[in-house]
Amino acid sequence: MSEGDDMLVARDLVKSYGGVKALDGAGIRLRGGEVHALVGENGAGKSTLVRILSGTVAADAGTVDLAEEARAGGIAVVSQELSLFPDLTVRENLYPYRPPRRFGLLDRRAMDRAAGPVLAELGLDVDPGAGLGELTLADQQLTEIARALLRRPKVLVLDEPTSALPAAAVDRLEQVLRTLTGQGIAVLYVTHFLEEVMRFAQRVTVLRDGHVALAGARREEVDVPELVTAMLGGQPPPPVRRTRVVADGPPPVVLSEVSVPGRLSDVTFTVRAGEVVGVAGLQGAGHLDALEVVCGRTTISAGRVDVGGKGLPRSLRGAVRAGVAFVPSDRKRYGLMAERTVWENATSVSWLALGRGGVLPSQGELVRRTGDLTQRLRLRGGPYDVVGRLSGGNQQKVVFAKWLATEPRVVVLDDPTRGVDVGVRAEMHRIVGELAAGGAAVLLASTDLAELTEVCDRVLVFVRGRVVGEVYGERLTEHALAVAVQSGVARLAGG
Incomplete structure (x- = not known):
């Protein structure tokens, strides 16, 4: 042959x-x-x-x-x-x-x-x-x-x-x-x-x-x-672009020439208050590692990081105290206490980690705060419901409630709509928009490129631990973003 x-x-x-x-x-x-x-x-x-x-x-x-x-x-x-x-x-x-x-x-x-x-x-x-x-x-x-x-x-x-x-x-x-x-x-x-x-x-x-x-x-x-x-299967029509008001002053997230051995190399970017910035890449590209740096979950070997005006977070607790909220992709493992009630989950970070409400706030006060949050998030469930018995979409809303209670300056979202239905997804996107409108700097990673184009003002593309460019403006479509992520082309631009 x-x-x-x-x-x-x-x-x-x-x-x-x-x-x-x-x-x-x-x-x-x-x-x-x-x-x-x-x-x-x-x-x-x-x-x-x-x-x-x-x-x-x-x-x-x-x-x-x-x-x-x-x-x-x-x-x-x-x-x-x-x-x-x-x-x-x-x-x-x-x-x-x-x-x-x-x-x-x-x-x-x-x-x-x-x-x-x-x-x-x-x-x-x-x-x-x-x-x-x-x-x-x-x-x-x-x-x-x-x-x-x-x-x-x-x-x-x-x-x-x-x-x-x-x-x-x-x-x-x-x-x-x-x-x-x-x-x-x-x-x-x-x-x-x-x-x-x-x-x-x-x-x-x-x-x-x-x-x-x-x-x-x-x-x-x-x-x-x-x-x-x-x-x-073709090029979908471009999403409707939002007009956001980006605040003046020092950006809440600054990474300058940051390296993590085997994971990140000379990564530099900023996120300004009122801005939603996406990070995208194939598995192992480094975009999720960048999120971990911002959240204080990864130690850097070189470079400079400033989050919330307080320098480099040394731990997740330190990041929380610097005003960082972190919504993980695995809500069951990292985001929730499934056997606890909605109010216990929703107030766990603001009370236990940040001490808001005093050393021993009344349960009634914590329940009241939870009620305000769940109403804002349109959660189907009361403060005394056990979280593990809620639907997946409502569980994800509880994770959001927990972090909204901290009044964050920086919001880091890792696949926030993973496993939820279309209706909940739309509500999550509404909440992200409200966070940005309220002056938060939002960093979003998603395995769904369409979500990044719908929610983000611009998207940073990572390839093999480096930021190779960004996609923004009229160019920010699912097709263009997929080309950038898949090809690793460094010269990306917007329109």
């Missing part, structure tokens, strides 16, 4: 989970000696397709055909979540199952002899007897690729291989891909980074809602905006 021939052809794949179709007639064609990128939004069906191709999940309908040459080695998958054992050696990780034996004992020489050429091809210069935990994350990633290659596959799936790698390691991976395709291996490269598609892949397939929106297009025939359009 010559290079460029089909190694795998999947057709008309259908897979449902609980009545929801994860795949609906999807397919893909992988050729030897090519990197074929697979992209799509979260929930598009990428993971389901990979599981079907690797044989871990059976399709409800459709076919997967492997070339005879490819059947011998099967399909090797290197997952985003490394399946290695950090307490074992590199050698032991390379041979987790059925290692070579001699006289019933592990044959380490045979193991090293077989692994040596593969490690050399990958540029992985490590001692096989070294502990895996001593290796960098990039070398651990290459170790997992080496383990897959020891099976001599002709089809290799790399699932988000660079999501946690530094730029230098990504450059190294490019050389690895050249080596693999030079051996006639068909590589399926699953990624969120569209700049990597344009850099590494010869072909690209886009999934949207379980369907193939773009099938095996050659890289030179498409650009990043076209890929984003295929992923999103």
